[in-house]
Amino acid sequence: MKTTITPRVRTLVLLFLAVVGMLFAGAGTASAHAALTGSDPSSGVVVNKAPTQVSLTFSEKVATNNDSLRVLDPKGKRVDVGKPSNISGTTYATQIRSGLPDGTYTVAWQVVSADSHPVGGAFTFSIGSPSKTTVSAAAEQDVGGGLVGGLYGFGRYMSYAGFIVMVGGAAFVLACWQRGAGVRALQRLVVSGWVSLTAATLWLLLLRGSYTTSGKFGDIFDLNLLGQVLQTKTGASLVSRLLLLAAAALFIAVLFGAYDKREDEEKRDLTFGLAIGGGVVAAGLAASWALSEHASTGLQPGIAMPVDVVHLLAVAAWLGGLTALLVSLYRAPADNPVGRATVQRFSRLAFGSVVALVATGIYQSWRQLGSWSAFTDTGYGQLLLVKIGLVALLVGIASISRRWTGRLADSDTDTAKAETVVEETAAAEEHEPEKEHVTASAKTGGSSAASGDPKRAAQLARQQVAVDTTRQKRLRDADPNLFGLRRSVLAEAAVAVVVLAVTTALTTTEPGRTEEDAKAAKASSSSSSSSSSGALTLDMSFDTGGKDGKGIIRVDIDPARVGGNEMHVYVQRPNGRAFDVPEVKVAFTLAAKKIGPLPVTPDRITTGHWAANGIQIPMAGDWKISVTVRTSDIDQTTVDKNAQIG
Incomplete structure (x- = not known):
């Protein structure tokens, strides 16, 4: 049965394009990795007096520029003054002009989260009374989307692919098939990985400014934006990656140059040095992702970043080595075939990589999800389930490959068999007049060319290449x-x-x-002070800053009037489950009358439920209700919200 590589390569290319097209065509706007957890004024609120500033609080630190926070009047004219500033923790504010007239104002914001992804949104508040506005719908930009977003996503894919092919291909040569250093197809594979990663890194560096700001294709070559990008964490990571790629180029030159020309005895000494040097460069390249993306923010970044580096290296060793093995099986010359020993060495390398992937993947899943329900309730969890299923399928197919490997003959037997097939092929060709004519003609091609017939010489050379290719194919298909x-x-x-x-x-x-925190924050902001049947309910998000320190506080006051009241405090995790905290305190302050704070220490009823009876509210007004929650011996925070009582 004859096989050809061309249709299979075409199938892989089409599959690659189809998958990329489906992922990026349906991606739309990039998902937010920093959630807006609060604002002052709040979304939809009507205030009697114009504020002096607008502040926004996020779930993590963000990067801002001059246009990150814009406040627009009902006609769309900007009323904010100066550059946004970090006033405390994760809260950022921009000053607004004094003497603003009544009406509805739009706050449009666009920032870059700590894990390098842009996020934006918009909301409105009113001064005096609501009015018509034409800017709220248009204020929220297509952050991270559009043409630039698609190009940036494709660049990220190509950078990962280039890294995997380059690192995995080089590891395959050093650890599994040192004779493969002289195989031209493997050389081209590793070099193409280096070229892809380098080109993608430069492309991402140019796109970064437009991707995180205007989203306009024309801003790609804006040198001012490029200068701003170079001052960011992501820009520094991309520049570091380019410097490491220069070192990787030297490593590749040695691997396929001096190393290939050494004898087997000399290669053993050089292999150790190349493995150490290449490992350091590969780890540095992997760190350029870990230091600027998911691993660098959130829980335990000091552990998450090294784990992410190991995860990326394991992916490269497995999938990149798999690509190198595939190329070797199809393109290795007949006099240097891939034997059983080589495949077995790669099988052991792949097994170790899978073990590392499982260990690091479990930690990453716990860190990014936090609960079992997040697997099915969040987009990240659903994608992760798809990935787990695909990896399981990949391991299943790999087990079939291992069975085929066990059936292969030993390397020496393979070599003897190859020589036998070559002899049989040559003998068969001697009895085929057409091929005999081609071979004979090719041998006299030099004299034909010398006699002044270059076209004939070229034709005979092509025929000889075809004969050699057919012979190589027969040899590869013999087993x-x-x-x-x-x-x-x-x-x-x-x-x-x-x-x-x-x-x-x-x-x-x-x-x-983050998605669950964002849902909790939206629920908190949307359920502002609401009175139903004389009762008042307030929802507030909190973060004590320690391990497992985020949650939601719900305060119920009944009947929310002057005199005696009953109060219930519910403390929940972001996923809605009861949060067992050691201490909760509440205080009431009426700043307009200089009353308070009036402290209240509720009694613990059950896990996450605290209550107090007979709370005396001396007069009606806009009371500030402050809740202090402690989640450990040293981690506590105070959050507050105003509510009309009485």
């Missing part, structure tokens, strides 16, 4: 077990393309923990 191995490895590579696409999508998807 049915090797043929079966090639087919199963090809299937593995096809699934690996999809795994890489899903992984890239995960890096641009809002983590489950």
Whole structure:
């Protein structure tokens, strides 16, 4: 049975384009990785007096520029003054002009979260009374989307693919098949990985300014934006990646130059040095992602970043080595075939990589999701389930490849068999007049060319190449077990393309923990002071800053009037479950009359439920209700919200 590489390569390319197209065409706006947890004034509120500033509080620190916070009057004219500033923790504010008339004002914001992804939104508040406005719908930009967003996403995919192919291909040569350093197809594969990663890094550096600000394609070559990008954490990571790629180029030159020309005895000494140097460069390249994306923010960044580096290196060793094995099985010359020993060494390398992937993946899943429900209730969890299923499929196909490997003959037997097949092929060709004529003609091609017939010489040379190619193909297809191995490895590579696409999508998807926090924050802001049947309910988000310190406080006051009241305090985690905290305190302050704070220490009823009876409110007014919650011996915070009582 004859096989050709061209249709399979075409299938892989089409599969690659289809997956990328589906992921990025349906991606739309990039998901937010920093959530807006509060604002002053709040969304939709009507205030009697114009504020002097507008402040926004996020779930993590963000990067701002001159246009990050814009306040627009009903006609769309900006009324904010100066650059936004960080006033405390994760709260940022911009000053607004004094003497603003009554009406509805729009706050449009666009910032860059700590994990490098842009996020934006808009809301309105009113002074005096609401009015018509034409800017609220247009104020919220398509942050991270559009043409620039799609190009940036494709650049991220190509950078990951280039890293995996370059690092995995080099690791395959050093650890599994040192004779492969002289195989031209493997050389081209590793070099193409380096070129892809370098080009994608430069492309991301140019796109970064437009991607995080205007989203306009024309701003890609704006040198001012490029200068701003170079001063950010992401810009520094991309520049560091380019410097490390220069060192990687030197490593590749040695691997496929001096190393290939050494004898087997000399290679052993050089292999150790190349492995150490290459490992350091590969770890540095992996760190350029870990230091600027998900791992650098949130819980335990000091542990998460090294874990992320190990995870990326394991992916490269497995999937990049798989790509190198596939190329070797199809493109290795007949006199230097891939034997059983090589495949077995890669099998051990792949197994170790899978173990590292599982260990680091479990930690990353816990860190990014935080609860079992987030697997099905968040987009990140659903994508992660898809990735887990694909990896399981990949491992299943790999087990089939291992069975084919066990059926392969030993390397010495393979070599003897190859020589036999070559002899049989040559003998068969001697009895084929057409091929004999081609071979004979090719041998006299030099004299034909010398006699002044270059066209004939070129034709004979092409015919000889065709004969050699056919001979190589027959030799590769002579062992049915090797043929079966090639087919199963090809299937593995096809699934690996999809795994890489899903992984890239995960890096641009809002983590489950953040998504749940954002939902809680929206619920808190939307359920502002509401009175029903004389009762008052307030929801407030809190973060004590320690481990597992985020949650939501719900305060119920009944009947919310002057005189005696009953109060219930419910403390919940972001996912809605009861939060067992050691202490809760409440204080009431009426600033307009200089009353308070009036402290109240509620009694613990059950897990997450505290209550107090007979709370005396001396007069009606706009009371500030402050709640202090302690989650550990040293971690506590105070949050407050105003409410009309009486």
